[in-house]
Amino acid sequence: MTAPSIIDPTEFLHEQLSQASPDLLRQMLTTFINTLMSADADSVCGAGWGERSEQRTNTRNGYRHRDFDTRAGTIDVAIPKLRNGSYFPDWLLERRRRAERALTTVVATCYLLGVSTRRMEKLVESLGITKLSKSQVSVMAADLDAQVAEFRSRPLDQGPYTFVAADALVLKVREGGRVVNVHALLATGVNADGHREILGLQVTSAEDGAGWLGFFRDLTARGLSGVRLVTSDAHAGLVSAIGATLPGATWQRCRTHYAANLMAATPKASWPWVRALLHSVYDQPDAASVHAQFDRVLDAVADKLPKVSEHLDTARADVLAFTSFPKELWRQIWSNNPSERLNREIRRRTDVVGIFPDRDSLIRLVGAVLAEQHDEWVEGRRYLGLEVLARSRVTAVPDTTGDSSEEVTSTDTIPALSA
Incomplete structure (x- = not known):
C-alpha cells in the first residue's frame, strides 16, 4: 500500500459518498491520515514524493504498517520509511501506545x-x-x-462559596460477602464567579453525625469559606455538622423535603388543602409578605389540625431562612431541587451497575460523573449574577430605627449605608 502525497478533496469526497459503504468513515480517515503523514515525510526529505530537487536531503524507502485504534475503528496506517534515519509521526501516534x-x-x-x-x-x-x-x-x-x-482532593480556592447545598444518595455495595447500603455524601456550591462547583464526595457506612462532620471538616480544610447559607434536608447529624464547621452560616431546610415531612404528620384527607396553604407561602412577592402569609397559615390550621400547626411553627425559622436573601435567588436556594438533575445523572449510571463490587468502584464511577458535571458547570453560563451575589454577602445588622428588634436583611443594608 502506498500513501499518495496529494488528493483532490472534491473528487475524493464525491467518490467515497457515492460508494456509501459501512466502512466509509474508516476509509476516509485512513486516506486523510496517510496523506498527512506523506506530506510530513516530504517536508523532512526536503522534496515531494518522486520529485527531483537539489534541496532534497533524504529519500523514501517504502512504508511500515501500524494498527491505529480510533473511535471509527482500527485502521491500517502506512508510516513512510526513510533511507537515512527514521520517521515517526509523534503528532499522531504515541510510542508503544496507539489508542486515542x-x-x-x-x-x-x-x-x-x-x-x-x-x-x-x-x-x-x-x-x-x-x-x-x-x-x-x-x-x-x-x-x-x-x-x-x-x-x-483539589483546593477549594474559588471562594467565597456563598451558597452550599448538601445531599446524600444511598447505594448498594458488596462487603464481607453481603450487600450493604452506603451513603454517598455530596456538596455543591456557588463560587465567587457565580458558577456552580462540585465541592466534595465521600462514601460512609451511615448518614450519621460523624460522617457529615468528617465530610464538612474535609471541605473546610481544603478551603471552603465565606458560606452564608447551606440548604439540605433536616437530618440531625447534617445540621449539627453545619453548625460545628461553618460558624455564621444559616441553615435552610429544603422546602421539598419539608413538605414530605409535613405530609407524614397531616391526615391524608386534609393534605391537599394544607399543601395548597404551604405553597401559598412561597408565592409571596417579598419577605414581609412571606412571613405574614405564614402567620395566616398557622391561624388557618390551628383549630382543626393542632399537630400540623405545631409542626409548622417549629420549622418556621429553618423553612423561611431564604427570606434573608435577595428575592432573585429564592428559587435557587430554598430547596435542593436544582441538584436533582445531578442526582438523576448519577442514578442513571449507578442503576446500570446495581450492586457495586466495592467502595473503590463506587467512588470511581460517581467521582467520574461529578468531575464531568463540574467541568460543564465551570465552562457554562453563570448560575448566579455577580451583583446579586455581592448583595447576598452583605451582613445583616439590627434595625435600630424603632422599637422592633428585628434585623434588617442584607438587601436593606445598602441604602442604609448610603444614607
Missing part, C-alpha cells in the same frame, strides 16, 4: 459499569477495534482513579 485518549475513556467507562473483559472485547470489536487486553483495562482504571482522587 477518547477511546480510553470509553473502555474505562465500560469497566466502571461492571462489563466483563469478554463482553468488553465484543463491544470494542463491534466498534472496529481488534484487540483489548486485561492489562490495558487495568491501566485505564488506574488512570481514572488518579484523576478522580485529584478532583476530590
